[in-house]
Amino acid sequence: MQQRWPNRLWIVRHGESAGNVAAEAAHGASLARIDIAERDVDVPLSALGGRQAEAVGRWFADLPAGGRPEIVLTSPYRRARQTSEHIRAAGGLAQGAPEHLIDERLREKELGILDRLTRTGVEQLYPEQAEMRRRLGKFYHRPPSGESWCDVIQRLRSVLDTVSLHHGERRVLIVAHQVVVLCLRYLIEDMTEAEILAIDAAGDVANCSVTEYAFRPREGSTGKLVLERYNFVAPVAEAGAPVTSEPDANVAAR
Secondary structure, X not given: OOOOOOOEEEEEEOOOEHHHHHHHHHHHOOOOEOOOOOOHHHOOEOHHHHHHHHHHHHHHHOOOHHHOOOXXXXXXXXXXXXXXXXXXXXXXXXXXXXXXXXXXXXXXXXOHHHOOEOHHHHHHHOHHHHHHHHHHOOOOOOOOOOOOHHHHHHHHHHHHHHHXXXXXXXXXXXXXXXXXXXXXXXXXXXXXXHHHHHHHHHOOOOOOOEEEEEEEOOOOOOOEEEEEEEEEOHHHHHOOOOOOOOOOOOOOOO
């Protein structure tokens, strides 16, 4: 029987973005709105985010030649594409690896009318949405024109189908966003709502952190991906780049 999963799967959150910096400033000043002009899809890496991406790229480059990513799937958002490009430029991919494959299903969770609002802003401008989120929880709450975590999970199910159909026995790197990292863990590890929300509550996914799975053929009836590390920040820290874990600019109902 042909192996349906990659031999190794890495999931990397993008480096710090200008949106992360703006969101942190808005929260620190208890502002209602996050001050950033671009659409979320167009928000670039900050200068620090570029350093973080280079650092994780060098970490991948230090792996044995036969152990680096062969396939890169990337969110279409600019900050994720730039992170992927830095990893390639640092020599972090296997020789002959194709250009990163843009997959819109890996995009950031969409917040609809709550986009660019802080929690303070949501409570001030859309108190009924703040109350609904408290009642339903973030896993199921879908803001108008936006997505719930369940909506993100539904599109990520098809991403994993694509990975298993086209990239079995390969080494695959996914570059995306905080909620995507968490929702992929939920799917790959067959978690419950309570389990994944407990991991989320324990701390944010750090910028350019590495989550890594290895295929274990003797696990289960047909083998499975087994978590080897989560939110691994040593590549960034050891390179001397500050580790950051700011929420994204559309943080309000993450």
